Amino acid sequence: MKNTALSHIHESLGAKMVPFAGYNMPVQYEGVNAEHETVRTGVGVFDVSHMGEFILRGPKALDLIQKVTSNDATKLFDGRAQYSCMPNNDGGIVDDLLVYRISEEEYLLVVNASNIDKDWDWIKSHNTFGVEMSDISDSMSLLAVQGPKATETLQKLTDVNLSEVKYYHFTKGTFAGVDNVILSATGYTGSGGFELYIPNDVTEEVWKKVFEAGEEFGIKPIGLAARDTLRLEMGFCLYGNDIDDTTSPFEAGLGWITKFTKDFVNSENLAKQKEAGVSKKLVAFEMIDRGIPRHDYVIVDAAGNNIGRVTSGTQSPSLKKAIGLGYVNNEFTAVGSEIFLDIRNKSVKAQVVKLPFYKA
């Protein structure tokens, strides 16, 4: 199992560590509810260094990205990031990812930790463009500093005017004395903030400086458990749960990042699917009866017929309600639709709702 540059810090802080995608990661420190609340109301720091980073360089880097991803990367400019996915040839999704345009001929791709090898092989297999690829995952750390007090915290450590960096934009600058840190106004929480890409050898120092800067705001380390409850309140998809090799971008509600302005892997079939429509869709739901949805619970109708399955679920710490995402047959996708979860052989009522669950 791999450690991040900060695993020993997490252990010293008393974090509960779990193996996650081959990394020794902190799942929680003081407790999921408290950590969740910290990010919603103050500022919290996630070590998400397990995420994978690839650099694609060369005159045809954009062509390769256009080929393997579904979103239109020609819309990017220097300092702009984009959420995208890589479709496979069978109608499913290889991975979802962020694409950063560093310069006209240099892009950063940020992929899920569990998919680093798969994604690398996949992209490489489509690299007929002579693009120079490098996997920098093992030398880069990623800190997500999130929450309404994140920008104020980070501003103390850089001359870059962070309030001018808009959502899904980024800049490279000197941060906490380290040159060329990517300061990206992205995140997986819905509470704002930045993600910082930092070389491993200076990460511990940066982590310490960020905590000093955020002390007056009650800054805290946040584990993967709260990362999951935070993203779920926003309805952000998690690869391996809500999307995978078998789910179509249209079923998953990712039509907005599937652009037929270009040719890409499986685009012909996906275009046909868009026209014909899909038979099931990912919906958000809240429990009406008492129960907490969990991955793979069966969803049924009032008569008990199987109509789908849960892909993510939790008790929402912000809303104090049980919430979930799941695929259901088309006739149950309208907001307000009554659906039922089969929980330990009991039919427990829920209702389809609009996303996000939580509005900041």
Next chain:
Amino acid sequence: MNIPSELKYTKDHEWLKVDGDIATIGITDFAQGELGDIVYVEVETLDETLDAEEVFGTVEAVKTVSDLFMPVSGEIIEFNEELESAPESVNSDPYGAGWMIKVKLSDVSQLDALMSADDYKALVG
């Protein structure tokens, strides 16, 4: 980790406090720590007589759910109603306010098979 010496324990991380033929049952400090923030405890077996190892309820935490197993055979004579409004007691006071059920033991000799505090300490390290 808190493991009171006067209680009996199971490998499923439950504790029992025995008074005559009545046992008060809850989950251990280790168990609540593993589950994380608890949302509710569901016990729908009140007044039923169950065998040891049968499921008497479930505990739902934010991130996970776990069945609750009968450590011994007996009739469930009481559920801790306070948990309905304060499920976090299981986290904050697992051996006190966080108790879950009271059971009238069918066979007091079953208690001999349970673990002592020292045995349990060895189990959870």
